[in-house]
Amino acid sequence: MAAKFLIVGAGFSGCVLANRLIKQLDCTIDIIDERSHIGGNCHTSRDEETGIMVHHYGPHIFNTDKKEIWDFVNSFVEFRPYVHRVKARVDDKIFPLPINLMTINQYFGKALDPKQAKIFLSSLADHSILHPTNFEDQALAFIGKDLYRAFFYGYTKKQWGCEPRELPASILKRIPVRFNYDDNYHPHPYTGIPVEGYSAVMEKMIDSPAIKLHLNRKFFPGEQHEEYNHIFYTGPLDTFFQFCFGRLGYRTVTFERNVQDGDFQGTAQMNFCDETVPYTRISEHKHFTPWEKHDKTVYFKEYSHETTPSDEPYYPKRLDADKRILFDYRKKAATLNGFSFLGRLATYRYMDMHNVIDEALHFATTFAQAFKTGKPLPVFPNIEDSI
Numbered sequence: 442m443a444a445k446f447l448i449v450g451a452g453f454s455g456c457v458l459a460n461r462l463i464k465q466l467d468c469t470i471d472i473i474d475e476r477s478h479i480g481g482n483c484h485t486s487r488d489e490e491t492g493i494m495v496h497h498y499g500p501h502i503f504n505t506d507k508k509e510i511w512d513f514v515n516s517f518v519e520f521r522p523y524v525h526r527v528k529a530r531v532d533d534k535i536f537p538l539p540i541n542l543m544t545i546n547q548y549f550g551k552a553l554d555p556k557q558a559k560i561f562l563s564s565l566a567d568h569s570i571l572h573p574t575n576f577e578d579q580a581l582a583f584i585g586k587d588l589y590r591a592f593f594y595g596y597t598k599k600q601w602g603c604e605p606r607e608l609p610a611s612i613l614k615r616i617p618v619r620f621n622y623d624d625n626y627h628p629h630p631y632t633g634i635p636v637e638g639y640s641a642v643m644e645k646m647i648d649s650p651a652i653k654l655h656l657n658r659k660f661f662p663g664e665q666h667e668e669y670n671h672i673f674y675t676g677p678l679d680t681f682f683q684f685c686f687g688r689l690g691y692r693t694v695t696f697e698r699n700v701q702d703g704d705f706q707g708t709a710q711m712n713f714c715d716e717t718v719p720y721t722r723i724s725e726h727k728h729f730t731p732w733e734k735h736d737k738t739v740y741f742k743e744y745s746h747e748t749t750p751s752d753e754p755y756y757p758k759r760l761d762a763d764k765r766i767l768f769d770y771r772k773k774a775a776t777l778n779g780f781s782f783l784g785r786l787a788t789y790r791y792m793d794m795h796n797v798i799d800e801a802l803h804f805a806t807t808f809a810q811a812f813k814t815g816k817p818l819p820v821f822p823n824i825e826d827s828i
């Protein structure tokens with residue numbers, strides 16, 4: 442008899458998992474999501490007023506260094522090449538990000554070549570910090586006080602609502618420093634945007650008679666779900682356990698929508714690094730699809746704040762106190778039967794789309810093999826090192 446699975450959450454984790462499970466096991470799958478749309482925080486749809494494809498939960502640019510992940514997403518829809526070139530506004534001046542030779546030369550009013558810039562930045566770096574463990578030390582050890590203060594301190598304080606020295610160094614490691622004029626924000630060789638948006642990718646992934654999507658349906662952890670052989674949960678881990686060990690810290694984002702004629706800022710993303718500007722960045726979405734023509738433009742100012750119980754969780758803070766709570770939830774999850782936990786929210790990690798997809802692909806294979814052979818079923822993806 443066919444197995445029956447429930448997947449909670451219709452974002453990339455849930456949709457990739459469903460797509461792979463039906464290929465590897467004789468099964469039917471229900472996917473439920475409490476929101477009214479597919480796609481989780483990668484949801485896109487056309488703006489009714491302007492016709493522009495909007496990333497409703499902030500800009501998403503698909504990028505990966507793994508050809509198999511690129512081929513996988515491209516097997517569903519057409520992606521077009523897109524290079525993300527972020528601009529940063531500091532003290533009423535505009536600079537390219539990530540920090541590259543242009544940023545360094547413009548900021549310091551110099552004309553350094555790559556070798557000179559390396560020596561110059563090394564002269565600014567704090568060499569007394571040998572093993573940086575937090576965001577601030579990571580920055581000071583590599584780029585020094587001036588660039589850190591200008592580009593990272595204010596933005597990070599606004600974005601995360603705490604002092605950068607409380608945050609892990611891994612957040613800063615997301616952004617490279619380059620000693621050439623390459624201002625491509627994402628260093629990965631495969632980068633693009635799906636022509637009809639990310640929600641269309643996920644719709645295609647679950648387009649099968651064996652998969653049924655139920656939107657506007659909330660999951661209640663205490664409920665009986667005896668009809669299912671297994672439940673895959675991709676929502677927030679603390680919500681699943683009804684916050685019995687406390688709430689995990691998340692930042693959320695509020696978007697202020699604006700429409701006008703023409704071109705507002707001339708680029709897809711402008712970061713506002715000064716602490717005095719209340720928003721972190723402005724995304725102007727028609728620049729994500731340069732192959733389309735639109736007379737009007739729609740742009741969004743992003744305000745970051747602490748997540749209250751009624752907000753969507755966006756960015757896991759992963760402060761030390763959070764990690765202790767996470768440890769307790771993970772221990773409790775491991776004692777359950779019939780549940781697996783997957784994705785950004787259920788594993789409480791700052792993950793990009795390609796990481797989420799990669800992990801869901803591998804998890805589906807591991808799960809399917811264990812299920813077929815009667816071995817213990819995996820509860821989490823293999824992430825022990827990064828808890």
Ligand code: UDP
Pocket residue numbers: 529538592593594596597600612613615616712713714
């Ligand atoms: N960041 C910053 N200034 C910037 C851009 C980024 O200080 O202009 C820091 C900030 O702490 C942010 C982190 O670097 O959270 C990672 O930036 P990324 O662009 O990857 O953030 P995302 O697009 O995921 O929000």
